[in-house]
Amino acid sequence: MPHGEEEYAPALAAAARHASAWLRSLPDRPVGPRLPAHDLTGAFGGPLPTSGMRAEDVVDLLAQAAEPGLMAMPSGRFFGWVIGGTLPAALASDWLVSAWDQNAGLRYATPAMAAIEEGAGSWLLELLGLPAGSDVGFVTGATMANFTGMAAGRWRLLADAGWDLDRDGLSGAPRIRCFVGRERHDTVDLAFRYLGLGRPVVVDADDQGRLVPAALDAALAGGAGPALVCLQAGNLHSGAFDPFPEALRIARKHGAWVHIDGAFGLWAAAAPELRDLTAGYEDADSWGTDAHKTLNVPYDSGIAIVRDSTALRSAMGLHTSYLIQDAEGPGDPFEKVPELSRRARGVPVWAALKSLGRDGVATQVRGLVAAASEIAAGLAALDGVEVLNDVGYTQVSVAFGDDATTRAVTARIIADGRVWMSGSRWRDRDILRISVSNWQTAGDEVRTAVAAVGSALAAVRGI
Template identity: 45%
Template sequence: MLHDLPAEDLFDAASTRAKAYLASTADRLAAPSPEAVAALARFREPLPAAGTEALDVVRLLDEFGSPATVATTGGRYFGLVMGGALPVTVAANWLAAAWDQNAVFRWTSPVAAELEDVALGWFGELFDLPAGFGGAFVSGSSMASVTALAAARHAVFARAGWDVEEEGLAGAPPVTIVVSEEQHPSILKALSLLGFGRNRCIRVPVDDQGRMRADALPPLDERTIVCIQAGNVNTGAFDPAAEICARAREAGAWVHVDGAFGLWAKAAASRASLSAGFEQADSWSTDAHKWLNVPYDSGLVFVREPKHLRAAMSATAAYLLEGEEGAREPSHFTPEMSRRARSIEVWAALKHLGRDGVADLVERCCAHARHFARGLQARGYEVLNEVVLNQVLVSFGSPESTRAVIAELQSGGICWCGGTVWQGRTAMRISVSSWATTAKDVELSLETMDRAARRVAARIENVPMAGRSR
């Protein structure tokens, strides 16, 4: 091993470079240049026989890696629902990396377990979760859905007298899975991983905003799992949870909420009408990287009755110590054994922001989304959705024109937005979920979008352009 530099000096050098990178994100392009991406070829080499000086390793990462990053920590990345990272969570992440804790058991990291307990209690208050709920920290909202639906799988099979953890699915009684026609693909992936299969789901029609139609639900019973959404990934719309949960509870069915970003609306009083009824579900998945703006990765799962989560997730062995009587052991509630202490940054964000700060973060992003919608409409472009949360869908005319505008924006790098096809319409999707986004960022982005649309309209013959008369 090379010992070319004292560790303290190496850490200082890395910190200096990291701080310079973070300071640059407000002014840099949202997307890396083609030249920066091409320069990543510098990393392609045979495994060196001899080691490299530690300071050179850090230098190479910064000089060739930093320019090729997408500026998701800045204020003009609107591609996916990806928050930035609050400064306090970056600092907590650095400290957590230095601690290098394995959060599998209470005895492998007392601090990680304690912060999990505290943060889970705070989430109970923030999301209006039922008393006695259980929860866990996982890699992201996709794995949170896998974990929650594993608990649901245990519960519905247990009602039928079947031990799915021991016996598997071969020969098991049938289970009905109900999803929305606009269900997020991560739910379908979770169902496939759990052995239910994507094609065996009953898909319920949606309305013109992508909300599941409660009047179109199939018959439900105690061997049914219903997956609903708090925040449609295209429109931000919320399924009618109160009505669906009432139907499910009467029938004994399980309701899971995919709340990757929309569950955070529970923190904002002005969004109460959207989030009403979701507390009546049986499980919830969300992502702290989205609206809590902590570093990757930080998924969260909550279950009304912790016994189902524990039954689906716990594993024992003779060499694993038993924890303190009555204390929650993290490993009994997650699919992972070795895992990083995600609770550290999450606790730091909640402690720093408080309830009011989380609400303000959500409200500001929603206000920016409305700003985008008004600005686009004023320029003559068609906003396709009711902007109830942080999602905006806009068409720039024909599918060809809209795709061309998206390509212009992505190559230009001032702001970054993605594309989608929603209910037959090609659209650009704007997702606002970063603490760093300002009204100035929105205005600059609107001007950039307008210029790109005008260039596209001038280039594509016989395609009328909304707003051309301006």
């Protein structure tokens, strides 16, 4: 069967048409999906068809059947989780990644992908003020970015303790003591579980979720042996950052490897007026972030950054005769991530950085923070709304008196559809959590957000 351009053109044209229609709908459509999953399964399930259908017809059917079940997550009115939209250059380049169909694991086999990702990695280190020469790996998301950084830490700590992890595994190895703040993200614990390191020691945090350095010092002093400390750049509820200089000084005193979970907060370093939030974080050993959040590129864009190249490549890499390596290069991309086969995830990151430049990234981050502050100020002016956190980054947490009222207001906001905000529980209270992550969130979206909360609260009160 021929595979020329004419075989692809009708399906690609259909996809472009439906994608454009979807993007045009975002400013006005309700944010939430119109149908739940159980009402959609009939369109996509049933017996496997005996005969196939034309590719363009498949695309038409897919787009039409999925439409009522789509959440307008790319909308500037989506505040439910820390989920960004997609910048135009990042979206278009992601289409190219699929069309190019390159397995980005080997530098020799896919040199363009390797060169693009190396360029993106170098730009990221420069933009975020992290040590030049650090390894940058493109993984699926923040969970695997944390996993990768801490896997390098596990390898280094055991190697320094005289244990050959590759040869002997974890059974009988010196126990690595792991330490986290009380308000770390749950996926950090998940990464520890994946790594076979067990439950971490939980260190006290202040009222904004920042780890308390004195408590970390006491916890580390309470035992002996290799230690891994995970700090946080951007608390899920408050947006707060751990006190990096003091926490790192304490960790170093105890010989700990320090990893920073900066899923959305690492990007604060890109805006000069926000760099105080990340001051000192460059002295850590590894960092994890997710470009689909604050940078606004498509999903599957986690980033693992590790200072110790030997530790990372020893933890992640392999060598086998059938993989042709580039003898002149800095190593293969697969040596820095948990996979051999993967799409070229770094290409949309490169495109986003190229389209924005240093100043554009700073403006984008600055805009998210400004929108969060404006939403917080607008909500604080409403009777019966309590803003619970110090709004210094992109997160706003509010309550409406008792838990029952907060839950009712949250449900009313979701049902209304003008915006999407998610409920959570923080500091023993039910809350409404607002995450500002989309590059398109600005004046109109801010006003809509405040109005939607105000009308939902009035409806619950019966005003």
